[in-house]
Amino acid sequence: MNTILNKTETNEDNMKAECIGQISEIQKNCFMVRSHGEELRATLRGRFYSEQLELPVVGDYVKFRFNPAGDSVINEVCERRSFLKRPDQSGHSIGFVKTMQEQVMVANFDYVFIVTSMNDNYNYNRIARYVSMTLQGNGTPVVILTKVDLCANPGPYIREIEDLSDKVRVHTISALYGIGLDEISEYVKPNVTIAILGSSGVGKSTLVNALAGEEVMKTSEIREEDSKGRHTTTYRQMIELANGCLVIDTPGMRELGMCGVGEGIDETFSDITELISCCRFSDCKHQTEPGCAIIAAIEAGELSEERYELYQSLHRESNKAALMKSVARQRKILNKKKR
Ligand SMILES: Nc1nc2c(ncn2[C@@H]2O[C@H](COP(=O)(O)OP(=O)(O)OP(=O)(O)O)[C@@H](O)[C@H]2O)c(=O)[nH]1
Ligand SMILES: [Mg+2]
Secondary structure, eight states: OOOOOOTTSOHHHHHHOEEEEEEEEEETTEEEEEETTEEEEEEEOTHHHHTTOOOOOBTOEEEEEOOTTSOEEEEEEOOOSSEEEEEEOTTOOGGGOSSOEEEEEEESOSEEEEEEESSTTOOHHHHHHHHHHHHHTTOEEEEEEEOGGGOSOOHHHHHHHHHHOTTOEEEEOBTTTTBSHHHHTTTOOTTOEEEEEEOTTSSHHHHHHHHHTSOOSOOOOOOTTTOOOOOOOOSOEEEEOTTSOEEEEOOOOSOOOOOSOHHHHHHHTHHHHHHHHTSSSTTOOSSSOTTOHHHHHHHTTSSOHHHHHHHHHHHHHHHHHHHHHHHHHHHHHHHHHHO
């Protein structure tokens, strides 16, 4: 499908040809495009800015015009088969969002490695968000519990993740000591793309280095006082491993909002959605209605109240953000009309 740069063509032919490449790195307005095994510098065509088109992200396939004498020019972003997005509140506090938009973080991955270490960083609620976002974005979530060499008893963490969702798989590793890497090698295959997400300091780049077998990413020690990372990786970067697997390393995320990921939440909590479909009334609010399968499951001890509360709170948050996004969009349209 890809019209890739043909090196036998003359420069003039190349100038006319539209090629397809994949964005491997973005720094300010400079885009690195991988095409035909080479990395090219490119900038965006003016209409991306004048028409406020969605900008490419790492992992995106783009159509570009090759320029052998300097920066190539990206004309168009191809359709994404998977993507992760989060609300971008542009500096406004959550109740006062005027310009809320969604920001796509990475695209066209197969797996999302949700990386967390088994110390203060571990947060069940955050993992549930990552899983829901991944499923919503058409990827397969894999939870990677790192630094197993420092954890005396990883069992409870593993069981908790296994109980979170039947859509997620979990592995414990120590990238530093090479423990558990065999298990995850089943994902690391040619033509597979893996996006690696998680907080700063959990060992994302150390894992990338272990997979690459050399130091391709810089790493640094976490702070002693609070075990937090130092935000060593500062931009998203796609690395091709020797076997042709693509790995996207990302900067540590501070917080993770969700917007319009209702289907992903339902997929994560498929046991709850299945129960809901068994309620006697299709508009059941699961409060006092007779024949409510949720109430019955909680009473029978088959569904914990905490799990149901988490499911509801994630939906509330996702719906609220989606509403704010639509208000912001309407406001933008009105403002345009006024001008
Ligand atoms: N003991 C132990 N330390 C690890 C392991 N993996 C990573 N570390 C250490 O954790 C620290 C942070 O690792 P990084 O790979 O830089 O973390 P990161 O997630 O990429 O952090 P950011 O780039 O800031 O988002 C480094 O000192 C690593 O050596 C592990 O499996 N065991
Ligand atoms: Mg890093």
